[in-house]
Amino acid sequence: MNALNSWHCDCCSVTGISRLEAIGELSASESELQALFEKVRNWGRWGSDDQRGTLNHIGPAEIARAAALVREGRTVSLSRPFPTQPGAENPRPAQHFMMVTGEDRHAPHLPGMEASFDYIGIAFHGLVCTHLDALCHIFRDGLMYNGRPASDVKSRGAVSNSVMAARDGIVGRGVLLDMPRALGVDHIEPDHLVTPDELEAAERKLGVTVAKGDILTVRIGRDVRPGNGDGRIAGLHPHVAGWLHEREVAVLGGDGPNDAMPPNRLSAWPNPIHELCLVGMGMQLLDNLDLERAAKLCAELDRWSFQIVIAPLLIEGGTGSPINPIAIF
Template sequence: MASTSADAPDPGAATPGNGSATPGNGPAVSRREFDALFEAVRTWGRWTPADRGAWNRVTADHVRRAAAGVRSGVVVPLALPWNTRPGPDNRRPALHHMTDLGDVERPEPSTHKDFIAADYHGKGVTHLDALSHIAYRGQLYDGRTAGDAVGSEGARFGAVSTLGPLVTRGVLLDLPAALGVRWLEPGHAVHARDITAAERALGVTIGEADAVLLRSGQVRRRAELGAWDPDTASAGLHVDAVPLLAERGVALLGGDGDSDVRPSPVEGVHSPVHALAVAAMGVPLLDNLDLEALSAATAEAGRYAFLLVVAPLKVPGGTGSPVNPVAVL
């Protein structure tokens, strides 16, 4: 079990600990091996409209079946609080200030107004990555040239406004629950074998058009041991887990980190799972979820599948959006 004492190890250190059976971020993957994997999982030319990517898998029947699985009606929000405090995991804090304290408008009633803003593609804000967010070797999903498709006014292909509300069956892969530990240590890579083992332990199976949410326990670890720089070390998926997710036909991928294990096991590629999911497979990503309440709710319910609803802001040309996804059990 993880230490929570004053002499606990450096939170940023990629140590195994915590009962992890497969510690470390390896095995290392060469750029040549990664490029072959990219080609193996890419789905370019498969769907119309192309800029909805794998979300084209989700049909009305999928939504109805997901809704029919609701039993208790318990609603669990999955977003982190709006974070205005700078820290090692929040280098670009969100903004929130008051613009009206009841002394601006007359006559009655008085009003109170505020302003919010965020450079949200970081570690501090729960957000959705649209298909325009990631390019690999200069190409977005479906082979679109990044320089032509994304400019100073935003994205002309793969914008978040083309996705709309995302509603489907969600599956929580609660790795700490499956392993009987409090959290995965930063730098712990999750492999395909870990996913299938978690499915067996939790009694759930990932299916076509599902949204897969990976819990590493990062939020709990931060609460107990303090913040660290997740760009340097974070638990997440190894690239060898991606072919399994491609085979299952997932439509959305997310986690309490940003899906990638760090340090990256791939030479010269900082976020290889981002490249494979978004640019190769057309799978949008949910980053920086708070999955602690969902972990408790699914454990109490004894089931790890639920209705997932994600409603991004409708920003024309946006490469993503802050979101507050909800799970309905």
């Protein structure tokens, strides 16, 4: 299979021309994005005090349905390793160093105790760490989800819409839409924005339908693209936000940051998916998942849904958290 410059799906047919030429101007205008924001906005839908947003789409029935998907007893991590190596996409590498090693195993504060200790620190928002974006992470015109002011995020952290809204974890049905497999290519090129039509083509190809309360993961094949790590990453078309709203998806994640990178290349807003989902819908996002192993197992089992468990750290006032999501088959 080749990169996405010659492909076919129901929305259009392209041979030998760029995606930008194929579906016209992809840079959605300010007015179009604002209209879409108003369409998907969930402010007040679950009450004026709500801080869970689309997590409200997951109830006991959705959790029980996900538990019934555990049949093979196999688990797969959807997380990347702790990102300590610097690079073009990781200008602020995570810190991990040893405080006490096995070479000097005697704990200094407790005579007779032998142990090792280490320290970690991380600025997790970015293009490398697998993390969850809380609803206080992004603002639009000085506001975040449910009309709360950006000033609610203070020097000590957020007083509303923090990661603590997911303190009991997020458990539900995970769905993986493997876009390269569905479109017959190795990977999605960075100048491509995945459209709702293509997501529906993937549903038909893979035999799965995204439904209310689902935790949707979208693979673009970031990790197998030649040149990976150069900061150019494919993303979702802003119109996908409307599709997610109609399907009542609970959480969105991808093997990239969900928006095309670098910012402002393909849209009037810097990160339209983040702005439409986090601010408008109240939909938490999972950025920088590792979907390669899960995609292989899904293909092996010929099933593209599974139970997923996401447990963010309980960071009071946190704008998100590093995570290690687990897909359970």
